[in-house]
Amino acid sequence: MRTVAIDLGGTSVKLGVVEHGALVSRTELPLTPAFHLGHVAAAVHAQLDGAAVDAVGIAVPGIVDPAGTRLVAAHGKYATLLQLDLSEWSLAAFGRPAHVENDARAALVGEVTDGIVAGARDGVLMTLGTGIGTAAMIDGRLVRGRHGHAxxxxxxxxxxxxGQRCPCGNTGCAEAFASTWALREAIAGGELEPGPELAARLRARGAIGVRDVVETRQEPESAAVLERFSEVWAAALVTQCHAYDPEVVVVTGGVMRSAHLILPELSRRVHERLWSSSFRPPVVTPVDPATSVLRGAAALASAPDNEGPS
Structure with missing residues (x-):
């Protein structure tokens, strides 16, 4: 079975072809102001080189409709795709309708299918990137809720x-304190004064991310930011564990390339703060986090009930 997987990420678009459960081809497109779905179709067809497609999975950074056909809500991302029937677009582009899913859910399925927690049936995931994405699975089924928000x-x-009001409408959100966009806003607004090395990176590249904070943690300013971020991430993870009682916790995202510097302390904080009788789940990070979403999107598109492994 040949499945096309498309990950519409916050900074780039990842494309992959999965055959018999293995990712055999992968490419990436930068997310520019001129981006449109025609670029995606062309790049996928170049990967396929004339081969037929059996299924298509598309992951998006927002709320999807119950039918799994479109993105219905997102904050500041892919405004041109809102309410566009991506399943119909896929049918026209590749001859197969797509199954559309939230990217964090797809990432969790990718890791449960053949990743770091392969075979797990109860787990939660947190992805640390431009924002903070999460997902949960109970008894082998993704948690979606009545309106796709769960x-x-x-x-x-x-x-x-x-705390400050988040663009989502809530007040004092974890994402508004400990994400890449929150970091950039704090520096731009003068609330955070970066140390010399972090400031040099900002001048050189025009933007920095959480990974830059981790890599400059020897500077007091970066160390203080990392401490605050770790506290927020732990608080959010504890809430996930209390809500879903997982057997395992997956933390992923670009910043987890420095997992050896983050994961042990994050795990300690989470285990320390869980309800006294709660199970202390292992906190792990994927071996290949860059492909989690692609592998999960493909698994969902190929599964009879679009739930991934059962």
């Missing part, structure tokens, strides 16, 4: 009721 909004749990 499990994926834990980045918008309140960690400070007196």
């Amino acid at each position: 499990g994926i909004l834990n980045g918008h749990v309140t960690v400070d009721f007196a």
